[in-house]
Amino acid sequence: MENWINFGIALLLVAINGFFVAAEFALVKARPSRLEQLALGGNLFAKVANWLARRLDASLSACQLGITLASLALGWVGEPAFHHLIEPVFAWMGISNPDVLHYVSLAFAFTTITALHLVVGEQAPKIFAIRKPEPMAVWCALPLAGFYYVAYPLLVALNWITSLLLRSIGVEAVDEHGTPHTEEELRNLVAQSHVHGELTRSEAQLINAVLEFDDQSAHQIMTPRTDVITLSMDAPIEDWITTIRKYRFSRYPVVEQSLEKAVGVLHIQHLVGLDLSQPLDRAALLQPPNFVPETIPIKTLLQHFKSSQSLLAFVVDEHGTVVGVVTLEDVLEELVGELEDEFDEQVRDIVPEDDQTFRVLGQTPLDDINKAMGLTLQSHDSDSLGGFVMQHLGRVAEQGDVIQIDGAKIEILRVEGPRIVSMRVRLSAPLASLDAPTSTDDNEDSAAQ
The missing domain is CATH 1.20.5 (Single alpha-helices involved in coiled-coils or other helix-helix interfaces)
Structure with a gap:
């Protein structure tokens, strides 16, 4: 009878071990926001689970103490109980030597209790808690909280001894569960x-x-100087109207001779309702020019647009030369993708010709090329494929130029002056699958062509 009592105690200890294992993994995996939400619903178990989660290190120490005590007790009670229950079975099978019978029974009992401990007391509750952390944390909350209070003096003593030991070897105890994610x-x-x-x-x-x-700067998202459409301050108003009707932008830089002599920015709504046959005070129609450095992070640029109430800025380099313009729309597109209106004409930067060959615009960012084609092109001086090719050539590119790089061959298809307009990229091996090509819009809300 005593053996059967010990056998029942052993099974109970396995279940207790499983309880503490499940509670430990549930508290680690449970989302604090979800537990807080459940607690606000008035559920007592959820409130206790949320209380334990806010004291995660102490709660996990309680779980570890419970696991250790249950495992030690299981080894003390379980093996003898299983040994004495199994010994008669082996004797019935004909094993008569007392020493052989003892060691075979002991080995079988050890194997059985170990398997039971691992499967029922460790793996099953751990996997269940990982897959359903919040329900398990709520279910375990009250019993664990009770054990936490009962064992609290022992937990304090053990944590103090642990901290003392760590300090003696020059290690400061830290809250590892509060470490932020990279x-x-x-x-x-x-x-x-x-x-x-x-x-x-x-x-x-x-x-x-x-x-x-925040990893990108204004230089990487701006419309290059060569693509900026401007209005001349001295041009007839009819020329302004012709340009506005042709490109259909909402804002235009107004300059005297060059972008370095920007007078301001015209929003076309300021022309609505005016009698254009009469002389106009053009300066009164313009917003003051807004200049930003090309190195400004786009997060800072977004704040700049919000505070200045100007949605178009001139981008200048370290020498004060205007290298392009950037708009609020350019910044937002880095978050949500291309924003197209009814006047936009979709122009894709990367157009596949087959699974190994692509037609690419020179202004396509290197990051987009690498993502779409699985390449690793890098340059400290250029952000676009056109600039990368020009740097590789060491001279102004000409139509028909071909360069070979790791993993691809690039052929220049079209140039306009010193600028590369389009290229053909042929990979050394076909892509197994291609992400949707990145598309850009030449008619952004900036004065870009």
Whole structure:
């Protein structure tokens, strides 16, 4: 009878061990925001679970203490109980030598209790808690809180001894569970959430765009100087109207001779309702010019647009030369993708000709090329493929020039003056799959062509 009592105690200890394992992993995996939401619903178990989660280190110490005590007790009670229950079975099978019978029974009992401990007391509750952390944390809350209070003096003593030991060897105890995630870890979490269906593709792309947001500068998103459409301050008003009707932008830089002599920015709504046959005070129609350095991070640029109430800025380099213009729309497109209106004509930067060959615009960013084609092109001086090719050539590119780089051959298809307009990129091996090509809009809300 005593053996059967010990056998029942052993099974109970396995269940207790499983309880503490499940509680530990549930508290680690549970989202604090979800537990707070459940607690606000008035559920007592959820309130206790939220209380334990706010004291995560102490709660996990209680779980570890419970696991250790249960495991030690199981080894003390379980093996003898299983040994004495199994010994008669082996004797019935014909094992008569007392020593052989003892060791075979002991080995079988050890194997059985170990398997039971691992499967029922460790793996099963751990996996269940990982897959359903919030429900498990809520279910375990009250018993764990009771054990936490009962064992609190012992937990304090053990934590004090641990801290003393760590300090003696020059290590400061830290709250490892409060360590923030790195940007790369956040990207991995987003990718895993997308794979498991917790985030849609568009949600994952938006979060990744936010993480990349502050890594870019105005120089990388601006409309280059060569593409900027301007209005001359001295030109007849009829020329202004012709240009506005042709390009259909909402804002235009107004200059005297060059962008370095920018007078201001014209919004076409300021022309609405005016009698254009009469002399106009053009200066009164313009917003003051707004200049930003090309190195300004786009996060800072966004704040600049919000504070200045000017949605178009002239981008200048270290020498004070205007190298392009940038708009609020350019900044927002880095987060949400291309924004097109009824006048925009979609022009794709990367157009596949087959699974190995692509027609690419010279202004296409290197990052887009690398993502779409699986390449690793890098340049400290150029952000676009055209600039990368020009740097590789070491001279002004000409139509028909061909360069060979790791993984691809690039042929110049069209140039306009010193600028590369389009190229053909042929990969050394076909892509197994191609992401949707990046598309850009030549008619952005800036004065870009």
